[in-house]
Amino acid sequence: PLKPHPQRNGSERNPGAAPPRLPFSRVTREDLAFFRTLLPGRTITDPDLLKSSNVDWLKTVEGNSEVLLRPKTTEEVSQILRHCNERNLAVCPQGGNTGLVGGSVPVFDEIILSTSLMNQVITFDNISGILTCQAGCVLENLSNYLEERDFIMPLDLGAKGSCHIGGNVSTNAGGLRLLRYGSLRGTVLGLEVVLADGRILNCLATLRKDNTGYDLKQLFIGSEGTLGVITAVSILCPRKPKAVNVAFLGCSSFQQLLETFQCCRGMLGEILSAFEFFDASCMSLLEKHLKLTNPITESPFYIVIETAGSNATHDEEKLHKFLEEVMTSSLVTDGTVATEATKIKALWSLRERVTEALTHEGYTYKYDISLPVEKIYDLVQDMRGHLGDMAKNVVGYGHVGDGNLHLNITSPSKDPALLAAIEPYVYEWTSEWKGSISAEHGLGLKKRNYIYYSKPSEAVALMGSIKAMLDPKGILNPYKTLPDNIH
Numbered sequence: 001p002l003k004p005h006p007q008r009n010g011s012e013r014n015p016g017a018a019p020p021r022l023p024f025s026r027v028t029r030e031d032l033a034f035f036r037t038l039l040p041g042r043t044i045t046d047p048d049l050l051k052s053s054n055v056d057w058l059k060t061v062e063g064n065s066e067v068l069l070r071p072k073t074t075e076e077v078s079q080i081l082r083h084c085n086e087r088n089l090a091v092c093p094q095g096g097n098t099g100l101v102g103g104s105v106p107v108f109d110e111i112i113l114s115t116s117l118m119n120q121v122i123t124f125d126n127i128s129g130i131l132t133c134q135a136g137c138v139l140e141n142l143s144n145y146l147e148e149r150d151f152i153m154p155l156d157l158g159a160k161g162s163c164h165i166g167g168n169v170s171t172n173a174g175g176l177r178l179l180r181y182g183s184l185r186g187t188v189l190g191l192e193v194v195l196a197d198g199r200i201l202n203c204l205a206t207l208r209k210d211n212t213g214y215d216l217k218q219l220f221i222g223s224e225g226t227l228g229v230i231t232a233v234s235i236l237c238p239r240k241p242k243a244v245n246v247a248f249l250g251c252s253s254f255q256q257l258l259e260t261f262q263c264c265r266g267m268l269g270e271i272l273s274a275f276e277f278f279d280a281s282c283m284s285l286l287e288k289h290l291k292l293t294n295p296i297t298e299s300p301f302y303i304v305i306e307t308a309g310s311n312a313t314h315d316e317e318k319l320h321k322f323l324e325e326v327m328t329s330s331l332v333t334d335g336t337v338a339t340e341a342t343k344i345k346a347l348w349s350l351r352e353r354v355t356e357a358l359t360h361e362g363y364t365y366k367y368d369i370s371l372p373v374e375k376i377y378d379l380v381q382d383m384r385g386h387l388g389d390m391a392k393n394v395v396g397y398g399h400v401g402d403g404n405l406h407l408n409i410t411s412p413s414k415d416p417a418l419l420a421a422i423e424p425y426v427y428e429w430t431s432e433w434k435g436s437i438s439a440e441h442g443l444g445l446k447k448r449n450y451i452y453y454s455k456p457s458e459a460v461a462l463m464g465s466i467k468a469m470l471d472p473k474g475i476l477n478p479y480k481t482l483p484d485n486i487h
C-alpha cells in the first residue's frame with residue numbers, strides 16, 4: 001500500500017485543470033495597430049484562422065486567443081516581446097502544436113506567437129555535421145534536407161511531419177532515437193533565444209566543447225517556452241547510416257522482453273539504434289482503428305528493434321546471430337525483419353501510430369513516466385487491477401531503451417471518477433520508485449501541479465526564482481510547467 005502524498009489530498013480540485021486567469025492586460029486596438037505595422041499580413045485575428053491554434057492536437061485543451069502573430073525574424077520576435085512585456089500582455093509560444101500536455105496552446109487569451117514562418121536553414125557544415133536553423137523548421141523537412149547531404153537528425157518522433165525543431169528543443173522531446181544519439185541536452189550545441197523583455201540572447205555556438213561559464217542554453221531546453229522563446233538552434237547531426245534494419249518481434253511476457261533487451265544490447269552493441277515496445281492492447285487498436293495488419297503471430301508484447309550502421313554485411317550478420325539466439329532460447333516467439341525502406345516504414349508505423357489509434361477510442365488519459373526499466377510494465381498491470389472495468393483500455397508502450405513508459409488509459413468520454421482513480425495514484429506509484437512523472441513530454445498545463453512527485457520543493461523554489469529573474473511579469477507561457485503555488 002502506498003502512502004498518500006503530503007502535497008495532495010482528495011478534496012482538491014483537479015490539479016491539471018486551468019487556474020483562474022492572471023491579471024494580464026487585454027489586447028487593445030493600439031496593440032493590434034502596433035502588431036499590424038510590425039507584421040503586415042502576419043497578424044491574424046480571424047477567429048476561423050485562429051481556431052486550430054487555440055486547441056491542442058488531442059483536442060483536450062482550448063484557449064480563446066484573439067491574436068496569432070507569425071514573425072519571420074528574430075528581430076520581429078524581439079519587438080513583439082518587448083511590446084508585450086511593456087504592456088503586460090501574456091504570450092503563448094507555439095511551434096507545430098503537437099504537444100500532449102497542453103503546453104502549446106493558450107489557456108485564456110494569451111497572444112499566440114507562432115514560429116511557423118521561421119523555417120529557414122541558416123547553415124550546415126558537412127564536415128562537423130552541425131546544422132543551424134530557425135526554430136520553426138519542421139523536423140521532417142530538416143531530416144530530408146540532411147538526408148540529401150548524407151546526414152540525419154539526432155532525433156526522430158511520430159509527430160515529425162508537423163513538429164518544429166524549436167518546440168522539440170523547448171520540450172526536450174525524446175523520441176525513437178534517444179537510445180543511440182542521446183537527448184537534445186547533449187546534441188543541441190547552441191541556441192538563440194529572445195527573453196521576455198525582448199533582449200536577444202545569442203548563444204548560437206557550433207562548438208562541441210565550450211566550458212566558458214554557465215551553460216545557459218540548458219535553461220531553455222525543456223522549459224517549454226516559460227523562460228524565453230527559442231528562435232534558432234544549432235544541432236549536431238550524425239552521418240546517415242549506410243545500412244538500416246528493423247526487426248519486429250513478439251514476446252510472451254515482459255520478463256522475456258527485458259531479457260531480449262539485455263541480449264540485444266550485448267549482441268548488437270554499437271549498431272543498435274532503437275528498442276521500442278507496445279503491448280497486445282495497442283495492437284488491437286491499430287488493427288481496429290487504423291486497419292494496420294500485424295505482420296507476425298499474436299503475442300502479448302511486440303518489440304521494434306532498429307540497427308543503423310556503416311556496413312550492411314556486418315550489420316546483417318550481427319542481427320541474424322542475435323535473432324537466432326533469441327529465437328532458439330524462446331525469448332522471442334515470432335519475428336520479421338526489414339531492410340527495404342518501405343517495409344521498414346511499415347513496421348515503424350505500427351509503433352509510431354499507437355497514439356493516433358488511441359484517439360479513436362474516446363478520451364485518453366496519458367502518462368509519460370520514467371521508471372527503472374524492469375518496473376515499467378508492472379505499473380500497467382497494477383493500474384489494470386486498480387481500475388478494474390472503470391477504464392475501457394489500459395495500455396502500455398514506449399521506449400524500453402530509455403526506461404520510458406507511455407501508460408495510456410481510455411474511456412468513451414471524459415470521466416472525472418476515472419481520473420480520480422488514476423491520479424494521484426499513478427504519481428504516487430512513480431514517486432515510490434523514484435521515477436519521473438514527465439519523462440519526455442513536459443509538464444505543460446496538465447502536469448504542472450504534480451511536479452513535487454518528481455522534484456524536491458527546494459528545486460521547485462529555485463525554478464521559481466529563475467522564472468522570476470528571466471520573466472518578472474510572468475508573461476511567457478503562463479499556467480505552464482511551474483505549479484500554481486510554489487511552496
Ligand SMILES: O=C(O)CC[C@@H](O)C(=O)O
Binds near residue numbers: 366398
Ligand atoms: O501518446 C503518447 O502517450 C506517447 C507519444 C510519443 O511520445 C510516443 O512515444 O509514441
Ligand SMILES: [Zn+2]
Binds near residue numbers: 174398399406440
Ligand atoms: Zn514517446
